[in-house]
Amino acid sequence: MIAIYGLYPDPDSAERALDSLRGARAELGFAPRDIAVISSEPFEGYGFSRGVDERDHKTIMPWLAALGGALGGFTGLEFATLTQNAYPLATGGMPLAPLWTNGIITYELTMLGAILTTLVTLAVSAGLPNPRAKLYDPEVSDGNILVGVIDPSDRSRPALSKLLLDAGAAKVREFPPRF
């Protein structure tokens, strides 16, 4: 993977860069998904924080968490009820499988199911862990915002560099860096 990107010191210039890239993509021959934005904090309220298409800011994570919770709760209820009936122990005049007490186990495993599902969904949808080298610049940690294009064509690189500079980039670089 190769890329050309600019480092922007403030979100307004990063926003301009993204708008310019969107406007020029037909001419320079790259798809919307080839535009990359990387930042060290979520810049809510800015267009670039929403990513380049729908998939960047829409998720079914809450629904999956609810499903995980439902599965956990069902598991808890069945587990408690089936085991209590498998080895019946009379306790203090209570029924073998009282809903009052089994409800507590059910509730806890419902919440555990939701929590674990959220964790797994985050890992999968955010692409973590990711050991492969992908576009990144350590100067992002200093507050700069990276806006660039992945796998641009050779003929479009000069125009891209100029476009990124004109939008206010403090630096324009290539990834991986050429030594």
Added chain:
Amino acid sequence: METKQTAQINDDLLRPLFRTTWRFYCGAIVCGAVVAAAMAAFGYQVWNGIGVWGIDRPVFWAFDITNFVFWIGISHAGTLISAILRLANATWRRPVTRCAEVITVFALSIGGMFPVVHLGRPWLAFWLFPYRSEREIWPQFRSPLMWDFFAIGTYLTGSITFLLLPIIPDWALVRDKAAGWRKRMYGMLALGWRGTPRQWHRLESAMHIMAVAIIPVAVSVHTIVSWDFAMAPVPMWHSTIFGPYFVAGAIFSGIAGLILAMAILRKLLHLEEYLLPVHFDNLGKLLLMMSLLWFYFVFAERLTTWYGNEASEMAVFWQTQRGGFAPLFWAMVVCNFVIPFPLLAIKKLRTISGTVIASATIVVGMWLERFLIIVPSLSHKYLPYAWGTYRPTWVEITLTAGTFAAMGLFYLLFAKFVPIISVWELKAGMRAAPAVPSPLPARTRSLPLTAGPRTAVPRTADAGLGATDD
């Protein structure tokens, strides 16, 4: 935000990770020594048996369960501050959330050890796990002690998740600033985090879901802990007030613990520009509210008992009001209400020092409260011929001291490897939103993660004073 300001924040908050001062070594040695003593005491107990404790018929629970309930209570700090204030979009919480979440995880871990510590044969603790034994017996799901296992397990899992998820971007930051073995270590811990819009959106969605999920879990945990007592027909235990009483007490002690931790960190790590007087002021107001709530619950419980005038319960009642436990009871009232109330209610006194003094007395008072719930009732149950006394031994006292030292040691080590203030959240909270938010691209209909544009929060002493994100 200026790159220069970002660089300053990075330097200030990452400095403890890259530089180790004599204070760290001193703290680690002192806490480590006490923890080592506690481990030696535990080893002595395992070798010689539980008889080395002061517990005896009829007081079979004492320091062990007091510490269990106390530390589970302290763990509620993180949930309140981090989760509830996150859902309420309270901007001022940002420098404080990680301090609180760390307390939750470590306090839960310490408190969760005591059901094992107090076993006569702790190597059989695995019997608590839900599996079928060789006699085809499953655990007793109708027992509050099994409910504890599931509740604490769920809360610990959720709290660890809630703590670790927002640390990932900060580990990526440290990865970028570090060199050598640190770079490799934080590179692994960062899991390849880059900071794409998709990753930020997923992370914030996950944090929102976790915040919604962890609050009812926290309420249920301490309610279930209270049911260890309330389900038993013991004088002054079998009461419906125990659930909410314990939850309120937990939040009360948790906030106090958080204030103490923040004050210590502020001093040791020179975080005066980040942990501001306004944070202590806001937490002080919460603490005041909880102090009043605690007083209300104690009064309601005691009034009900006194008015009912049932013989067995009155025996316990008078033991705490006038008898052998009276000094501890009135010390508890002084520590939890008499001292904190004026310090927190009078604005001039609600300074950093004032809130710290109030918090220190509250931590002591809440430990006494747990002790006074357990021991007087057990020592005076229904049959007078079975009444007894309790006196702790050096083993129990050492174990108790060891828990406080362990908390200090875990916190020191954590602050050495993780930025104790969430760097990205702090920066995000300090940034002004654009005057007109950018319009959504075509065919996109997602809701914003926050209520709307935020106002800038300057890094001054007034930062966050009553500010919200709305």
